[in-house]
Amino acid sequence: EAGVAQSPRYKIIEKRQSVAFWCNPISGHATLYWYQQILGQGPKLLIQFQNNGVVDDSQLPKDRFSAERLKGVDSTLKIQPAKLEDSAVYLCASSPTSGSFGDTQYFGPGTRLTVL
Amino acid sequence: DQQVKQNSPSLSVQEGRISILNCDYTNSMFDYFLWYKKYPAEGPTFLISISSIKDKNEDGRFTVFLNKSAKHLSLHIVPSQPGDSAVYFCAASARGNTGKLIFGQGTTLQVKP
Secondary structure (H helix, E strand, C coil): CCCCEEECCEEEECCCCCEEEEEECCCCCCEEEEEEECCCCCCEEEEEEECCEEEECCCCCCCCEEEECHHHCCEEEEECCCCHHHCEEEEEEEECCCCCCCCCCEECCCEEEEEC | CCCEECCCCEEEEECCCCEEEEEEECCCCEEEEEEEEECCCCCCEEEEEEECCCCEEEECCEEEEEECCCCEEEEEECCCCHHHCEEEEEEEEECCCCCCCEECCCEEEEEEC
16 A cells, blocks of 8 residues: 655745645545644644545644645645745645544655755 | 643663653643654654553553553653664644644654664
8 A cells, every 4th residue: 555645855945935745645545634843843733634625724824824635635735935934844644534533644754845 | 832742852772671752741631642653754653552541552562651640651662672763753632623633842762782
């Protein structure tokens, strides 16, 4: 079974530029998560989708971050414009059921973003 | 407000000995806890979990202990192996909270041969 795929693996941009990350979850997984992991910290949830609907985006900085999950499969996360403090690893995860209590999340390798 | 805390940034252990990683939480609504392991340049991998109705869960060399009154959990690895060297994250979830995980900062474990 293929795991969660993410691209690109690395991205370097200058502040105020735009960037987009792509995630392909494990086939058949209903729930998709985007996390931000800043160096020295644990992953922090940005947004959670169930199929193609948003379940939780309470910690997504909506003035600059946006995400979509078309057709309930692939997802993209966009930052526009980027700030220095957005430098982090962006992790995508998926889980097989409806994101319920006790559901195991499977993570992709992440995209390391550096904003100069 | 950090609801899940791993106060030891790093731990070094000799191969064959026991590794004990600790995690504290503040939110009494948390009732499901997980440990993830992360190697460099890879995403976190699920290791073991425990529900609040239990105080211990064991899987091979890995055992997680939960002390609800102290709001504390620990991961024991016995015996430790060099391949266990990684960053370990503690995470917590609350029933009715859509599966959202709150992670600790992580502890880097180094197992020396």
